[in-house]
Structures are given as C-alpha cells and as structure tokens.
Amino acid sequence: MPGTRTSTPAVPWRDALKALEARGAAMFARVATSAWAMPAAAAIAIGAFLIALAGFDRLDRSFENVSTARAITIESRELSVDVPAGIHDGQRIRVSGEGHAGALGGRSGDVYVLVHVKPDPRFVREGNDIYSQVDLTIVQAALGATMTVETIDGTVELELPAGVQPGEVRVLKSKGMPVLQGFGRGDHRVLVNVAVPRHVTDEQRRLLEDFEAASDENTYRANDESFFDKLKSAFR
Numbered sequence: 001m002p003g004t005r006t007s008t009p010a011v012p013w014r015d016a017l018k019a020l021e022a023r024g025a026a027m028f029a030r031v032a033t034s035a036w037a038m039p040a041a042a043a044i045a046i047g048a049f050l051i052a053l054a055g056f057d058r059l060d061r062s063f064e065n066v067s068t069a070r071a072i073t074i075e076s077r078e079l080s081v082d083v084p085a086g087i088h089d090g091q092r093i094r095v096s097g098e099g100h101a102g103a104l105g106g107r108s109g110d111v112y113v114l115v116h117v118k119p120d121p122r123f124v125r126e127g128n129d130i131y132s133q134v135d136l137t138i139v140q141a142a143l144g145a146t147m148t149v150e151t152i153d154g155t156v157e158l159e160l161p162a163g164v165q166p167g168e169v170r171v172l173k174s175k176g177m178p179v180l181q182g183f184g185r186g187d188h189r190v191l192v193n194v195a196v197p198r199h200v201t202d203e204q205r206r207l208l209e210d211f212e213a214a215s216d217e218n219t220y221r222a223n224d225e226s227f228f229d230k231l232k233s234a235f236r
Contacts, residue, residue, distance in 0.1 A: 081113050086180035089117040122150055128186030130176045133193050141194045151175045151188050158190060166194040
C-alpha cells in the first residue's frame with residue numbers, strides 16, 4: 001500500500017544463538033512458526049557449532065595461560081653434602097632431586113658437586129697410597145734411629161736400622177687413604193733421605209778423616225739385595 005512502511009518481523013532464533021555464543025553452555029533454539037522462522041534442525045545444528053567454537057576458545061586460552069606460566073624463578077640455597085672417605089680430586093658427587101624444578105610439574109633435576117682436594121705439603125697421594133719423606137743425618141743413617149713420622153691418622157714411630165740408605169722406602173701398612181666405596185686402606189710409604197753436611201768445623205773434619213782412615217771395604221759393603229730388589233720391595 002502506498003505510503004505504508006513495511007517492517008521486518010522479529011527473528012527469535014537470532015537472540016537464542018547470541019545467548020548460546022555468550023554463555024557457551026546449554027544449547028537451545030526457539031523455532032518461530034512464521035514464514036521467517038528458521039527450521040528447528042538448522043537452529044540446533046548452528047547452536048552446537050557455536051558451543052564447539054566456545055570450547056575451542058576456552059582451550060586456546062588455557063594453552064595461553066600454560067605458556068605464560070612457564071616462567072622460572074632461579075633461587076640459590078645451601079646444601080649439605082656428605083663427602084665419602086677416600087674421594088679423589090676431580091671426582092663429582094651427585095645429589096638427586098636438588099636441581100632445577102622439572103617442566104610441567106615433572107621431577108626436579110640433580111646437583112653435581114665437583115670435588116677439589118686441598119693439597120697437604122706433608123704428603124703426596126698416589127691412588128690410595130700416601131708418600132712422605134723422613135730426613136736423617138749421616139750419623140743417624142749409620143747407627144740407626146727411631147723417627148717420628150706424620151700420617152693422616154697422627155704420628156707413629158718408625159724404626160730405621162743401622163746402615164739405612166738414602167732412597168730406601170719403608171712401608172706403613174694400611175696407613176694410607178681409605179678405598180672409595182670399598183674396603184681396606186692403602187699404605188703409607190716413607191722415603192728415606194740422608195742429609196750430607198755442607199759446612200763442617202775443623203774438629204768435625206778431623207773426626208771424619210779419622211773415620212775414613214779407620215774404614216775398610218766392609219764398612220760400605222752393600223747387602224746382597226740390589227738396588228732394584230729394594231725398589232721392588234718398596235712397592236709390594
């Protein structure tokens with residue numbers, strides 16, 4: 001009819017679909033009976049599709065939250081570590097479960113402690129054996145002496161026989177380092193050093209000359225054991 005404004009009838013299913021999209025929950029559809037209404041099956045299908053989209057959107061946001069929550073805060077703290085007896089320089093000790101936190105709630109890593117053994121000027125270590133040196137005068141070497149030797153367990157008395165020679169090695173059994181994660185101990189090997197006088201008085205020179213004059217071939221005769229036999233016995 002001329003001069004008459006024609007208005008578009010309201011479409012109820014549009015509001016229903018907007019509600020479904022906003023809430024992302026229950027699905028419903030109102031189907032109008034007018035000629036403008038959408039078939040019920042189509043409305044239901046679209047509603048289900050929108051719910052699925054809303055679920056994917058929530059899933060996407062959850063992944064965003066996970067990715068942004070993976071920031072790691074590094075903190076330092078002190079640990080008490082048990083160092084086993086007999087450990088060697090340069091070895092490592094593993095402390096389980098004390099490292100960085102695991103990803104996504106997984107198991108924490110481990111801490112590795114690198115060990116440095118501080119040198120002791122009195123000793124030299126070779127494996128589980130300890131070496132040290134004892135210094136004798138020529139008189140002590142010729143007549144024999146009882147010397148005090150320092151070990152890792154304290155001091156011990158070492159009997160050195162008359163005529164002990166420089167370079168000989170005396171063995172103190174089981175006075176060395178403990179065997180790491182095992183049984184027994186190494187040995188403590190004492191190297192004999194004889195100090196020769198560098199400065200003598202006239203009286204001392206005269207006495208030494210008298211001693212030399214009174215000496216014969218038996219004075220310096222070596223034992224039947226050769227130098228190489230002595231060396232072998234030192235490492236038994």
